[in-house]
Amino acid sequence: MPTKQNNITPSPLDQAAAWLHAAQNVAALTGAGISVGSGIPDFRSSGGLWTVFSPEEYATIEVFHRDPKKAWELYRVLGRTLTGKQPNAAHRALADLENLDLLHGIITQNIDNLHQQAGSRRVFEIHGDHQHLQCLQCGNLVPVTPEHYHTAEIPLCPLCTFPLKPNVVLFGEDVRELDAIHTFIAACDLLLVIGTSAQVYPAAALPSMVYQQGGRIIECNHERSLPASLYTASSRRAALFLQGDVVRTLPQLAQTCRQQ
Incomplete structure (x- = not known):
């Protein structure tokens, strides 16, 4: 059969x-x-990072070079959002x-x-990654600490004193x-x-x-x-x-x- x-x-x-x-x-x-x-919320979703900080105003490499203090307003919020997540x-x-x-x-x-x-x-x-800060002048990488995101001071490279940025890709990079x-x-x-x-x-x-x-x-x-x-x-x-x-x-x- x-x-x-x-x-x-x-x-x-x-x-x-x-x-x-x-x-x-x-x-x-x-x-x-x-x-x-x-x-960790999607940055593009409602209430996400890009609805609070315009990428064109805060997250371009040109903004970092022109006004790192302003750019760090975004970086601190980003860092506090990511720190401690599992x-x-x-x-x-x-x-x-x-x-x-x-x-x-x-x-x-x-x-x-x-x-x-x-x-x-x-x-x-x-x-890129948020575990390090990056020096665009000498290439130094500095391990990030929570203190970097809870101070008003802009972190400077310990080797050349250039302002550090998170080791993440900004718009324009x-x-x-x-x-x-x-x-x-x-x-x-x-x-x-x-x-x-x-x-x-x-x-x-x-x-x-x-x-x-x-x-x-x-x-x-x-x-x-x-x-x-x-x-x-x-x-x-x-x-x-x-x-x-x-x-x-x-x-x-x-x-x-x-x-x-």
Whole structure:
């Protein structure tokens, strides 16, 4: 007697886990949404940093050179927002996937260092980090302390006395590690897009780069943000969407991967 065919469609979690197991070089692109669960608001959301401080008025490299005292009004608020925050379950899930050898590196647009705190070892910080202050004159890096964000004094470089700025990329500055990121992405056959709309370049170009070289994409967001063409490609299923809060969906994905 012929057996019945199993036509059960796998759940998005099961499909995503299968894609991870099948891939050879997996990268994750993360944005502000992964850190909201750690108490760090999205800067662009209602009540976020950019609704209080206009980026053009406070967050450009030209403003820092012209009026570092004004620029530090923003930096102090930013520093106090980030200080003391801890990784959440989504950060830890990515570290778990790395330990399972199912994730091989993270490209983050965040500056909060939470991926490293969670245990991730290969992290490209495209916008810099808030763990250090940077001297634009001599290149010195100074470890940041809470006192830097609770004093009215502008910190000066201990080597050349030039005003220090947080080691983050301001508008008008080049992003960090781009050559290394492109080398990493060139071998990527699966990209996780997590907590980001992927609209700001150069990070916005990465999903298309992966797709064009034959790779797949798993988007983890509240709503779809990637181009519809990635979800409707007739030649192959190129993208998968895991909808919901990444603090919930990423641990579920890691657990599903362990069970497969």
